[in-house]
Amino acid sequence: MTSQTTPTRPDRRSGEPERSDGPAPANSSGGLQAGLKNRHLSMIAIGGVIGAGLFVGSGTGIAAAGPAILISYTLVGLMVVFVMRMLGEMAAARPSSGSFSAYADQALGRWAGFSIGWLYWFFWVVVLAVEATAGAKILEGWVPAVPQWGWALIVMLVLTATNLVSVGSYGEFEFWFAGIKVVAIAAFVVVGLLAVFGVLPGSDHAATGFAHLTDSGGFLPVGAGAILTGVLMVVFSFMGSEIVTLAAGESEDPQRAVRQATNSVIWRIAVFYLGSILVVLSLVPWNDPSLVKEGSYVAALNAIGIPHAGQVMNVIVLTAVLSCLNSGLYTASRMAFSLGGRGDAPKAFARVNKRGVPRTAILSSVVFGFVAVFFNYQWPDTVFQFLLNSSGAVALFVWLVICFTQLRMRGMILRESPEKLVVRMWFFPYLTWATIAMISFVLVYMLTDADGREQVLLSLLVAALVVTIALLRDVRQRKAAVAAVGADATQAAAGSAVTAGAVAGGAAREARI
Numbered sequence: 001m002t003s004q005t006t007p008t009r010p011d012r013r014s015g016e017p018e019r020s021d022g023p024a025p026a027n028s029s030g031g032l033q034a035g036l037k038n039r040h041l042s043m044i045a046i047g048g049v050i051g052a053g054l055f056v057g058s059g060t061g062i063a064a065a066g067p068a069i070l071i072s073y074t075l076v077g078l079m080v081v082f083v084m085r086m087l088g089e090m091a092a093a094r095p096s097s098g099s100f101s102a103y104a105d106q107a108l109g110r111w112a113g114f115s116i117g118w119l120y121w122f123f124w125v126v127v128l129a130v131e132a133t134a135g136a137k138i139l140e141g142w143v144p145a146v147p148q149w150g151w152a153l154i155v156m157l158v159l160t161a162t163n164l165v166s167v168g169s170y171g172e173f174e175f176w177f178a179g180i181k182v183v184a185i186a187a188f189v190v191v192g193l194l195a196v197f198g199v200l201p202g203s204d205h206a207a208t209g210f211a212h213l214t215d216s217g218g219f220l221p222v223g224a225g226a227i228l229t230g231v232l233m234v235v236f237s238f239m240g241s242e243i244v245t246l247a248a249g250e251s252e253d254p255q256r257a258v259r260q261a262t263n264s265v266i267w268r269i270a271v272f273y274l275g276s277i278l279v280v281l282s283l284v285p286w287n288d289p290s291l292v293k294e295g296s297y298v299a300a301l302n303a304i305g306i307p308h309a310g311q312v313m314n315v316i317v318l319t320a321v322l323s324c325l326n327s328g329l330y331t332a333s334r335m336a337f338s339l340g341g342r343g344d345a346p347k348a349f350a351r352v353n354k355r356g357v358p359r360t361a362i363l364s365s366v367v368f369g370f371v372a373v374f375f376n377y378q379w380p381d382t383v384f385q386f387l388l389n390s391s392g393a394v395a396l397f398v399w400l401v402i403c404f405t406q407l408r409m410r411g412m413i414l415r416e417s418p419e420k421l422v423v424r425m426w427f428f429p430y431l432t433w434a435t436i437a438m439i440s441f442v443l444v445y446m447l448t449d450a451d452g453r454e455q456v457l458l459s460l461l462v463a464a465l466v467v468t469i470a471l472l473r474d475v476r477q478r479k480a481a482v483a484a485v486g487a488d489a490t491q492a493a494a495g496s497a498v499t500a501g502a503v504a505g506g507a508a509r510e511a512r513i
Contacts (some may be wrong), residue, residue, distance in 0.1 A: 019431050020062045031169065032097055036251040040171030045244040045261035047178020047323060048461035050185065050272055053237035056318045057276060060172045065230035066221040066286040067213045072230030075438075075507075077269040082435040083399045085087055086406035086425050088262030091245040093413045093420040095254030097379035098338025099245045104343060111470035114344040116401045117335055120221075123239075123367060123394040124332040126387050128325060129372035129457050130154050134319040138314050151428070152373050159326050160366045163333065166355045167250045170330050177323035184316045185272050191276075192279030194499065195304045208282065217287045228445055232452050235442060238273075239395040241265065242402075243327050246334050250356075255422060262423050329366060336361035344473075391464045392455030393446065396439055397463060403436045 036044075051495075061069050071130040087100060096102040097277050098113070101120065105113025136151035146154075195198040196209060213219055222225070244261040248254040283300045284291060290299040294310065301309035337358040339347025349361040407429055413421050425432060446452030 005133065021361075022367045028241065032334075032352060032358070035170075036171045036247055037168075038251070038257065040168075040175050040252065041247060041251050041257040042260065043175045043182070044247050044327070045257075045264065046169070046268055047174065047181050050178070050181045050320065050323075054273065054276070055297055055313065056295060057233070057237060057289040057319055058280070059294075059299070061086050061230050062277070062286050063292050064222075064233060065226035066217065067219045068221075068224070068227050069230045069286075070236070070274060070277060070281070072234050073273050075227070076231055076235050076238055077273060078400070079235075079435060079438050080241055080269065081265055083402055084241055084262055084265045085400050085423070086432060086435075087242055087245050087423050088258050088423045089421070090406060090413075091248055091408050092255045092258040092423040093417065094260070095249045095251075095258065096338065096341070097246055097249040097334045099242065099249075100398065100405060101335060102338055102342070103409055104401050104405045107405045107412060109474070110342075111467065112405075113342065114339070114470040115338045115463065115467045117344060118142060119391075119394050119463060120398055121332050121335045121339070122462070123374055123391045123398075124328045126372055126391045127328045128369035128374045129367070129384070130333070130388070131321045131325045131328065132369070133376050135318055136201075137326065137345075138318045138321070141314070141415050148192060149377055152377075155322070155325065156366065156370060156373065159322070159329055160362065162326065163345050163362050164357060164359060166357060167330075170326065172245075173326055174323060174330075176467045177319055180319045181316065181323060182272075184319075184380050185276050187500070188300075189271065189275045189279055191304065191306075192276075192283060192300060196279065196282045210282050212282055212285050216287055221286065223374065229449070231442060232446055232449055236247045236392070236395055240324070240327065242304070243331050243396070246331055249334075251398070255420075259423055265267060305434040316462075329362065329369070330355035332365040332369075333358055333362040336365055350504040367487065386458065389455045390458040393394065393443065393459035394463075395475060396443055397459065400436065400439050403432055403439070407432055 058069075065072055077314045079192060090103045094103070098105070101113050101117035104116050123164045132147075132152040132155055135155050136148045139151040139155075140146065140148045143151075159173075162173050190202060213479065245258060248257045248261075280291075282295045284296070285304045288299060290302070294302070295313060297316075298309050298313045301313065304471075306312065320480065336345055336349045337352075338350075339345035340347055340351075340358075341363065346360075349358065349364065351360055352358050370385060371382065375387065406425060410421075410425070410428060443456060446456045
């Protein structure tokens with residue numbers, strides 16, 4: 001039987017379970033092993049901002065906003081840089097596998113940590129189904145003998161096994177998955193720029209410089225309002241940048257990992273998002289139908305004359321899908337682990353085996369992932385669409401909570417351990433409030449968009465349900481605490497009365513003698 005380490009009572013200060021005696025060497029994350037190496041964390045940080053949505057969905061954004069989509073990516077990129085800076089400040093000072101959920105618990109109250117933790121877990125469980133289906137479609141195209149549902153099952157089982165072996169195996173898989181994405185985009189940017197300037201042999205037909213940015217109706221061909229439309233279409237492709245702060249809790253040097261990831265987020269977004277989209281727009285006119293039909297990167301590679309561009313991109317997209325699945329399962333399980341350690345989920349979620357792996361949290365997360373995959377195949381336009389839309393705005397809710405948490409957490413860190421404030425949010429608190437205003441504006445603007453409105457309203461409905469459960473739990477726990485205090489007081493009073501009676505009886509006996 002696998003040896004397990006069971007947490008005792010939650011440590012409200014750290015937001016993680018206290019360690020108990022057991023064979024699993026633990027770090028500050030309460031039983032989880034420090035199995036991630038610096039190279040793992042570095043690649044997780046770099047690859048975390050590169051999702052399959054960048055490769056697949058960017059063409060739709062370009063078609064909707066034209067070259068102005070670059071401004072959309074810049075605005076959302078700035079928002080993510082600010083949020084990551086705030087999160088990095090807290091994670092460097094207090095590394096935790098629960099990350100922003102644990103910090104919200106400490107700074108805003110248990111209801112906040114409970115709510116945002118479960119919403120984030122729900123988001124990634126739904127993502128598992130989306131990515132498993134996307135990967136299965138690609139694999140079925142290569143090997144049609146295996147049905148799509150069979151490929152989805154295989155992919156989920158393989159990555160579940162990877163996560164169950166050890167955190168190091170997750171890190172190793174993610175290192176190579178993310179490495180392929182990073183190399184692919186870097187190569188795309190370099191080759192694309194060479195083609196844009198006619199340096200690449202045989203690319204004379206693509207050597208237009210940056211003329212395509214303005215030669216088809218100008219830089220704002222469909223008006224300035226399209227910038228905001230573009231923001232709505234690209235904002236969710238940035239989700240995942242925060243994963244490194246969860247993974248840092250299982251690294252050898254969490255503070256160093258978080259500091260590096262936070263400092264490098266600017267160039268990562270600039271190169272991988274802005275750089276690659278700029279290359280696409282320079283090689284292909286924004287209104288070219290192939291951007292949506294074939295995908296923006298495939299269209300750009302075809303413009304350069306790269307043979308078999310579609311298959312090359314399918315390999316890269318599959319890698320991005322597997323990376324997202326791998327990280328999604330890891331992230332959901334670590335959030336479940338943290339919730340279990342704080343008493344906000346079943347205690348079994350916070351148990352780890354002798355390899356420091358939260359097996360129950362992983363299996364519970366993947367079970368719901370399998371259920372979501374089933375819904376995707378059985379009721380794609382009803383049940384699964386509801387799940388998809390009801391988790392759609394969770395990313396923005398998470399970023400808002402991070403902002404409000406950091407406003408409170410800064411003071412707590414300064415009072416308790418100011419030497420740990422090695423990463424600081426710029427121009428605090430003004431830039432924090434400005435970021436809150438930006439995120440709030442995006443949420444409000446989503447209400448003016450048909451698809452966005454449904455996502456916001458359904459996400460708000462689910463969030464309201466979770467917050468209500470959290471508040472009711474708080475009330476019940478407070479009543480239980482008050483009752484316990486009252487019982488202790490009654491017991492103490494009874495004990496005092498018995499003691500007094502005994503003293504009086506002794507005095508009476510002495511008097512008779």
